[in-house]
Amino acid sequence: METIQKKAGEDVSDELALVQAAKKGDLEAFSELVNRYDRNIFRIAQHITHNEDDAQDVVQDAFLKAYQNLAQFQGNSKFYTWLVRIAVNEALMKLRKRRNEKTVSIDEDVETEDGSIPREVADWSPNPEQLYGQSELGDILKKTIQGLPPGFRTVFVLRDVEGLSTEETAEMLSLSIPAVKSRLLRARLQLRERLAKYFKTRKNGEGQR
Amino acid sequence: MKCTEFLRELTDYLDGTMSERMKAELDEHLHWCHDCHVVMNTTKKTIEIYRDNQLYELPETLRNRLHQAIMSRCRDSKRGKENC
Numbered sequence: 001m002e003t004i005q006k007k008a009g010e011d012v013s014d015e016l017a018l019v020q021a022a023k024k025g026d027l028e029a030f031s032e033l034v035n036r037y038d039r040n041i042f043r044i045a046q047h048i049t050h051n052e053d054d055a056q057d058v059v060q061d062a063f064l065k066a067y068q069n070l071a072q073f074q075g076n077s078k079f080y081t082w083l084v085r086i087a088v089n090e091a092l093m094k095l096r097k098r099r100n101e102k103t104v105s106i107d108e109d110v111e112t113e114d115g116s117i118p119r120e121v122a123d124w125s126p127n128p129e130q131l132y133g134q135s136e137l138g139d140i141l142k143k144t145i146q147g148l149p150p151g152f153r154t155v156f157v158l159r160d161v162e163g164l165s166t167e168e169t170a171e172m173l174s175l176s177i178p179a180v181k182s183r184l185l186r187a188r189l190q191l192r193e194r195l196a197k198y199f200k201t202r203k204n205g206e207g208q209r
Numbered sequence: 210m211k212c213t214e215f216l217r218e219l220t221d222y223l224d225g226t227m228s229e230r231m232k233a234e235l236d237e238h239l240h241w242c243h244d245c246h247v248v249m250n251t252t253k254k255t256i257e258i259y260r261d262n263q264l265y266e267l268p269e270t271l272r273n274r275l276h277q278a279i280m281s282r283c284r285d286s287k288r289g290k291e292n293c
Contacts, residue, residue, distance in 0.1 A: 046265035185220040
Protein backbone atom coordinates (compact mmCIF):
# COMPACT_ATOMS: atom_id res chain seq x y z
CA MET A 1 0.00 0.00 0.00
CA GLU A 2 1.11 3.53 -0.64
CA THR A 3 2.71 5.31 2.24
CA ILE A 4 2.01 8.79 0.96
CA GLN A 5 -1.67 9.43 0.75
CA LYS A 6 -2.91 10.93 -2.47
CA LYS A 7 -5.07 13.96 -2.12
CA ALA A 8 -8.68 12.90 -2.51
CA GLY A 9 -9.89 13.59 -6.01
CA GLU A 10 -6.53 13.60 -7.76
CA ASP A 11 -6.05 11.83 -11.08
CA VAL A 12 -9.65 12.14 -12.09
CA SER A 13 -9.31 10.56 -15.52
CA ASP A 14 -7.27 7.68 -14.13
CA GLU A 15 -9.92 7.30 -11.47
CA LEU A 16 -12.70 7.19 -14.03
CA ALA A 17 -10.84 4.37 -15.78
CA LEU A 18 -10.68 2.45 -12.50
CA VAL A 19 -14.39 2.98 -11.93
CA GLN A 20 -15.20 1.80 -15.45
CA ALA A 21 -13.06 -1.30 -14.97
CA ALA A 22 -14.66 -2.02 -11.59
CA LYS A 23 -18.10 -1.66 -13.16
CA LYS A 24 -17.14 -4.42 -15.56
CA GLY A 25 -16.25 -6.64 -12.62
CA ASP A 26 -12.52 -5.91 -12.24
CA LEU A 27 -11.99 -6.36 -8.50
CA GLU A 28 -8.35 -5.25 -8.68
CA ALA A 29 -9.53 -1.88 -9.96
CA PHE A 30 -11.99 -1.57 -7.11
CA SER A 31 -9.27 -2.58 -4.65
CA GLU A 32 -7.20 0.36 -5.89
CA LEU A 33 -10.15 2.71 -5.25
CA VAL A 34 -10.37 1.34 -1.70
CA ASN A 35 -6.64 2.03 -1.25
CA ARG A 36 -7.09 5.61 -2.34
CA TYR A 37 -9.88 6.55 -0.01
CA ASP A 38 -10.08 4.16 2.97
CA ARG A 39 -8.19 6.50 5.28
CA ASN A 40 -10.38 9.47 4.44
CA ILE A 41 -13.55 7.44 4.90
CA PHE A 42 -12.31 6.06 8.23
CA ARG A 43 -11.54 9.57 9.52
CA ILE A 44 -14.90 10.95 8.45
CA ALA A 45 -16.71 7.95 9.97
CA GLN A 46 -14.83 8.31 13.26
CA HIS A 47 -15.67 12.00 13.48
CA ILE A 48 -19.36 11.34 12.93
CA THR A 49 -19.80 8.18 15.04
CA HIS A 50 -17.17 8.75 17.79
CA ASN A 51 -16.82 5.02 17.95
CA GLU A 52 -14.04 2.94 16.40
CA ASP A 53 -16.11 -0.23 15.93
CA ASP A 54 -18.85 1.75 14.22
CA ALA A 55 -16.29 3.55 12.07
CA GLN A 56 -14.83 0.21 10.94
CA ASP A 57 -18.31 -1.01 10.03
CA VAL A 58 -18.98 2.21 8.13
CA VAL A 59 -15.78 1.80 6.09
CA GLN A 60 -16.72 -1.76 5.15
CA ASP A 61 -20.39 -1.09 4.48
CA ALA A 62 -19.76 2.09 2.50
CA PHE A 63 -17.25 0.42 0.15
CA LEU A 64 -19.46 -2.64 -0.26
CA LYS A 65 -22.49 -0.47 -1.02
CA ALA A 66 -20.44 1.55 -3.48
CA TYR A 67 -19.31 -1.65 -5.20
CA GLN A 68 -22.82 -3.05 -5.38
CA ASN A 69 -24.23 0.20 -6.75
CA LEU A 70 -21.43 1.13 -9.16
CA ALA A 71 -23.86 0.81 -12.08
CA GLN A 72 -25.77 3.76 -10.65
CA PHE A 73 -22.69 5.96 -10.51
CA GLN A 74 -23.09 8.15 -13.57
CA GLY A 75 -19.77 9.95 -13.45
CA ASN A 76 -21.41 13.38 -13.17
CA SER A 77 -19.54 13.91 -9.93
CA LYS A 78 -16.24 12.55 -8.66
CA PHE A 79 -16.25 9.00 -7.36
CA TYR A 80 -14.96 10.29 -4.03
CA THR A 81 -17.89 12.72 -3.66
CA TRP A 82 -20.30 9.87 -4.33
CA LEU A 83 -18.48 7.57 -1.91
CA VAL A 84 -18.43 10.11 0.93
CA ARG A 85 -22.13 10.63 0.47
CA ILE A 86 -22.71 6.92 1.01
CA ALA A 87 -20.34 6.85 4.00
CA VAL A 88 -21.94 9.88 5.70
CA ASN A 89 -25.36 8.25 5.43
CA GLU A 90 -24.02 4.99 6.85
CA ALA A 91 -22.32 6.85 9.70
CA LEU A 92 -25.44 8.81 10.59
CA MET A 93 -27.40 5.56 10.62
CA LYS A 94 -24.92 4.07 13.08
CA LEU A 95 -25.17 7.14 15.27
CA ARG A 96 -28.95 6.94 15.21
CA LYS A 97 -28.87 3.28 16.20
CA ARG A 98 -26.46 3.90 19.04
CA ARG A 99 -28.50 6.79 20.35
CA ASN A 100 -31.64 4.78 19.72
CA GLU A 101 -33.42 7.74 18.25
CA LYS A 102 -34.60 8.90 14.88
CA THR A 103 -33.69 12.54 15.13
CA VAL A 104 -30.02 12.40 14.18
CA SER A 105 -29.69 13.99 10.80
CA ILE A 106 -27.57 16.48 9.02
CA ASP A 107 -30.29 19.05 9.72
CA GLU A 108 -30.16 18.59 13.46
CA ASP A 109 -29.90 21.73 15.56
CA VAL A 110 -30.04 23.95 12.52
CA GLU A 111 -31.57 26.79 14.45
CA THR A 112 -29.19 26.57 17.39
CA GLU A 113 -27.26 29.76 17.86
CA ASP A 114 -25.83 28.81 21.25
CA GLY A 115 -22.10 29.07 21.36
CA SER A 116 -21.89 30.87 18.03
CA ILE A 117 -21.75 34.29 19.62
CA PRO A 118 -18.20 34.93 20.75
CA ARG A 119 -17.97 35.48 24.48
CA GLU A 120 -14.36 34.58 25.04
CA VAL A 121 -12.23 37.22 23.36
CA ALA A 122 -8.91 36.71 25.14
CA ASP A 123 -6.11 35.99 22.68
CA TRP A 124 -4.48 32.58 22.66
CA SER A 125 -0.98 31.67 23.58
CA PRO A 126 1.33 32.21 20.58
CA ASN A 127 1.81 28.44 20.25
CA PRO A 128 -1.24 26.77 21.79
CA GLU A 129 -0.13 23.36 20.55
CA GLN A 130 2.99 23.56 22.70
CA LEU A 131 0.98 23.88 25.91
CA TYR A 132 0.02 20.21 25.73
CA GLY A 133 1.63 16.92 24.82
CA GLN A 134 0.57 15.30 21.55
CA SER A 135 -1.81 12.78 23.08
CA GLU A 136 -3.31 15.27 25.54
CA LEU A 137 -3.84 17.71 22.68
CA GLY A 138 -5.51 14.95 20.64
CA ASP A 139 -7.88 14.24 23.53
CA ILE A 140 -8.79 17.92 23.85
CA LEU A 141 -9.46 18.25 20.13
CA LYS A 142 -11.57 15.07 20.05
CA LYS A 143 -13.58 16.00 23.12
CA THR A 144 -14.20 19.47 21.76
CA ILE A 145 -15.37 18.45 18.30
CA GLN A 146 -17.55 15.69 19.75
CA GLY A 147 -19.53 18.35 21.57
CA LEU A 148 -20.81 19.83 18.30
CA PRO A 149 -24.14 18.71 16.81
CA PRO A 150 -23.56 16.04 14.10
CA GLY A 151 -24.64 18.37 11.30
CA PHE A 152 -22.09 20.98 12.30
CA ARG A 153 -19.16 18.66 12.87
CA THR A 154 -19.77 16.80 9.61
CA VAL A 155 -19.59 20.04 7.64
CA PHE A 156 -16.49 21.15 9.57
CA VAL A 157 -14.74 17.82 8.98
CA LEU A 158 -15.45 17.75 5.26
CA ARG A 159 -14.53 21.40 4.67
CA ASP A 160 -11.74 22.11 7.12
CA VAL A 161 -10.22 18.71 7.94
CA GLU A 162 -10.61 16.93 4.59
CA GLY A 163 -10.19 20.15 2.62
CA LEU A 164 -13.20 19.74 0.33
CA SER A 165 -14.85 22.72 -1.33
CA THR A 166 -18.14 24.24 -0.23
CA GLU A 167 -19.75 22.99 -3.45
CA GLU A 168 -18.50 19.42 -2.96
CA THR A 169 -19.63 19.42 0.68
CA ALA A 170 -23.07 20.69 -0.34
CA GLU A 171 -23.37 17.92 -2.92
CA MET A 172 -22.22 15.22 -0.49
CA LEU A 173 -24.68 16.26 2.19
CA SER A 174 -27.55 17.29 -0.11
CA LEU A 175 -27.46 20.76 1.39
CA SER A 176 -27.60 24.16 -0.27
CA ILE A 177 -24.40 26.22 -0.45
CA PRO A 178 -25.74 28.87 1.99
CA ALA A 179 -26.66 26.05 4.42
CA VAL A 180 -23.11 24.66 4.27
CA LYS A 181 -21.64 28.12 4.83
CA SER A 182 -23.92 28.82 7.74
CA ARG A 183 -23.13 25.51 9.46
CA LEU A 184 -19.42 25.95 8.82
CA LEU A 185 -19.40 29.40 10.39
CA ARG A 186 -21.22 28.18 13.48
CA ALA A 187 -19.06 25.07 13.77
CA ARG A 188 -15.88 27.13 13.56
CA LEU A 189 -17.09 29.68 16.11
CA GLN A 190 -18.32 27.05 18.55
CA LEU A 191 -15.06 25.12 18.35
CA ARG A 192 -13.09 28.32 18.84
CA GLU A 193 -15.14 29.22 21.89
CA ARG A 194 -14.68 25.77 23.43
CA LEU A 195 -10.95 25.59 22.69
CA ALA A 196 -10.38 29.04 24.19
CA LYS A 197 -10.50 27.68 27.72
CA TYR A 198 -7.50 25.46 26.94
CA PHE A 199 -5.50 27.82 24.77
CA LYS A 200 -6.08 31.34 25.98
CA THR A 201 -3.11 33.32 27.19
CA ARG A 202 -2.68 32.98 30.93
CA LYS A 203 -2.47 36.18 32.90
CA ASN A 204 0.28 36.64 35.48
CA GLY A 205 -0.42 34.62 38.60
CA GLU A 206 -2.63 32.11 36.76
CA GLY A 207 -1.19 28.62 36.71
CA GLN A 208 -0.41 26.83 33.50
CA ARG A 209 -3.49 24.61 33.34
CA MET B 210 -19.49 47.97 9.89
CA LYS B 211 -20.80 46.36 13.06
CA CYS B 212 -19.17 43.35 14.73
CA THR B 213 -22.20 41.16 13.92
CA GLU B 214 -21.81 42.03 10.24
CA PHE B 215 -18.13 41.18 10.42
CA LEU B 216 -18.89 37.80 12.01
CA ARG B 217 -21.38 36.96 9.29
CA GLU B 218 -18.61 37.35 6.72
CA LEU B 219 -15.92 35.59 8.78
CA THR B 220 -16.05 32.28 6.91
CA ASP B 221 -15.66 33.92 3.50
CA TYR B 222 -12.94 36.18 4.90
CA LEU B 223 -10.93 33.23 6.23
CA ASP B 224 -11.44 31.27 3.03
CA GLY B 225 -10.51 34.27 0.88
CA THR B 226 -13.72 33.94 -1.12
CA MET B 227 -15.00 37.50 -1.32
CA SER B 228 -14.78 40.62 -3.42
CA GLU B 229 -11.84 43.01 -3.00
CA ARG B 230 -14.25 45.67 -1.86
CA MET B 231 -15.76 43.53 0.89
CA LYS B 232 -12.30 42.41 1.99
CA ALA B 233 -11.19 46.04 2.29
CA GLU B 234 -14.23 46.81 4.48
CA LEU B 235 -13.48 43.86 6.73
CA ASP B 236 -9.80 44.77 6.96
CA GLU B 237 -10.82 48.28 7.97
CA HIS B 238 -13.05 46.89 10.72
CA LEU B 239 -10.27 44.59 11.94
CA HIS B 240 -7.91 47.53 12.09
CA TRP B 241 -9.75 49.16 14.94
CA CYS B 242 -11.83 46.33 16.51
CA HIS B 243 -9.61 44.35 18.86
CA ASP B 244 -12.30 41.80 19.78
CA CYS B 245 -13.03 40.89 16.16
CA HIS B 246 -9.32 40.69 15.50
CA VAL B 247 -8.93 38.15 18.32
CA VAL B 248 -11.97 36.17 17.17
CA MET B 249 -10.68 36.09 13.58
CA ASN B 250 -7.20 35.09 14.66
CA THR B 251 -8.26 32.37 17.09
CA THR B 252 -10.82 30.96 14.62
CA LYS B 253 -8.02 30.70 12.09
CA LYS B 254 -5.90 28.87 14.67
CA THR B 255 -8.84 26.56 15.43
CA ILE B 256 -8.99 25.49 11.78
CA GLU B 257 -5.21 25.08 11.56
CA ILE B 258 -5.02 22.97 14.71
CA TYR B 259 -7.65 20.55 13.43
CA ARG B 260 -6.07 20.45 9.99
CA ASP B 261 -2.54 19.86 11.30
CA ASN B 262 -3.40 17.25 13.92
CA GLN B 263 -5.17 14.45 12.10
CA LEU B 264 -7.09 12.82 14.91
CA TYR B 265 -8.07 9.47 13.51
CA GLU B 266 -5.30 7.90 11.55
CA LEU B 267 -6.02 4.39 10.35
CA PRO B 268 -3.32 2.04 11.73
CA GLU B 269 -1.73 -0.06 8.98
CA THR B 270 -2.67 -3.43 10.53
CA LEU B 271 -6.30 -2.42 10.89
CA ARG B 272 -6.18 -0.96 7.39
CA ASN B 273 -5.03 -4.28 5.94
CA ARG B 274 -7.68 -6.17 7.88
CA LEU B 275 -10.45 -3.84 6.68
CA HIS B 276 -9.18 -4.02 3.12
CA GLN B 277 -9.30 -7.81 3.14
CA ALA B 278 -12.79 -7.82 4.66
CA ILE B 279 -14.07 -5.34 2.07
CA MET B 280 -12.65 -7.25 -0.87
CA SER B 281 -13.92 -10.57 0.46
CA ARG B 282 -17.43 -9.12 0.80
CA CYS B 283 -17.21 -7.65 -2.70
CA ARG B 284 -16.13 -11.05 -4.10
CA ASP B 285 -19.10 -12.74 -2.34
CA SER B 286 -21.41 -10.11 -3.74
CA LYS B 287 -20.01 -10.59 -7.26
CA ARG B 288 -20.35 -14.36 -6.98
CA GLY B 289 -23.92 -14.03 -5.70
CA LYS B 290 -24.80 -11.88 -8.71
CA GLU B 291 -23.20 -14.29 -11.14
CA ASN B 292 -25.19 -17.17 -9.65
CA CYS B 293 -28.47 -15.32 -10.05
